[in-house]
Amino acid sequence: MLQLPKPPQPQKNLTSVDEAYELCRQITAKYSKTFYLGTALMPPEKRQAIWAIYVWCRRTDELVDGPQAQFTTLETLQEWEDHLEMVFSGHPLDDLDVALVDTLERFPIKIDPFRDMIAGQRMDLYRSRYETFEELKLYCYRVAGTVGLMSNAVIGVDGDGSRVPWRSHRDHYIPEEEAIALGIANQLTNILRDVGEDAQRGRIYLPLEDLERFNYSQEDLFKGVIDDRWRELMRFQIERARHYYRESERGICHLCRDSRWPVWSALMLYQGILDVIEANNYDVFKKRAFVPTAKKMLYLPVAWLRAQVL
Ligand SMILES: CC(C)=CCC/C(C)=C/CC/C(C)=C/CC/C(C)=C/[C@@H]1[C@@H](COP(=O)(O)OP(=O)(O)O)[C@]1(C)CC/C=C(\C)CC/C=C(\C)CCC=C(C)C
Ligand SMILES: Nc1ncnc2c1ncn2[C@@H]1O[C@H](COP(=O)(O)OP(=O)(O)OP(=O)(O)O)[C@@H](O)[C@H]1O
Ligand SMILES: [Mn+2]
DSSP, rough: OOOOOOOOOOOOOOOHHHHHHHHHHHHHHHHHHHHHHHTTSSSSHHHHHHHHHHHHHHHHHHHHHHHHHHGOOOHHHHHHHHHHHHHHHOOOOOOHHHHHHHHHHHSSOOOOOOHHHHHHHHHHHSSSOOSSHHHHHHHHHIIIHHHHHHHHHOOOSSSSSSSGGTTTOOOOOOHHHHHHHHHHHHHHHHHHHHHHHHTTTTOOOOOOOHHHTTTTTTHOOOOOOOSSSHHHHHHHHHHHHHHHHHHHHHHHHTGGGGGGHHHHHHHHHHHHHHHHHHHHHTTTTTOOOOOOHHHHHHHHHHHHHHHHHH
């Protein structure tokens, strides 16, 4: 279903819009329990739009991360960008595009974050190391901060800005920095969870300057050494990710009310992975950190409360 892009050729006999959204729903549910749960809490039109965006992001990610990744070249990504241009000009090329084209007609979504995400995937083609956090941050913006910008255009901002009277009727602040911060926080979390998996593919996303700072070598990482140096290094990375979560939290009260609960939920659920990494004593080599479904459910009422009062 998530095959490599074909050269742009307008297709006939594409599926209906409803059927296309149903496909997107199924793919989102299959690939990400966290984000699917978040979208379940959204009003139907926004929820469907997020599924369509999710699927485009997932397809983009699969090009460099999926089973066909070895066949992906700069040319493949250029074809995918051409495909994107067709979609933005209102021409779906396959069934999944039908949903995205409909979403683009309903919401004021810009093409730039989509192009930026493809640029992020290009980085994955020729880079397997990041010297500094600044370099990693650019990668995180491209592959995940962009999701925040796409999502914001669907979620929309709240006219009042806040529940408290003295802050109401403020100008319609668009929390772009905060949306990007949530993407970066999620991506940093994802990187920490997947350290072992990435190492098996010869990839290190942790900034090398941080490895040096804690006197932990690349060889140690490939061997999966867990000692005090590693734990200190991981504590440092986790604190950095939490910093970005805190930054992003400030933006949520500016979002449209009907989507604050889903965003708080997605934020808390994904951040929960960091707590699990700690509980696993920073063993990200032999254990995959995940938040069990029952625990995910416990987060939801807390997220709801935060959406009401913060
Ligand atoms: C509830 C809601 C609105 C969710 C947005 C859902 C969405 C459109 C997600 C797209 C995710 C995606 C497939 C991105 C491609 C690149 C990638 C893989 C990024 C990583 C995601 C992790 O996904 P997963 O765990 O499935 O990855 P594995 O393959 O399993 O390893 C990322 C970590 C990035 C996801 C980034 C976001 C969801 C950004 C969220 C930001 C907002 C919703 C903005 C909210 C606004 C404010 C003001 C805070
Ligand atoms: N059909 C599939 N083909 C290939 N990979 C898949 C498929 N379905 C899920 N995956 C991947 O399998 C892994 C296992 O999923 P994971 O433990 O991350 O749970 P998840 O459903 O993605 O929940 P979360 O959103 O909390 O990460 C993920 O990396 C996911 O992207
Ligand atoms: Mn996942």
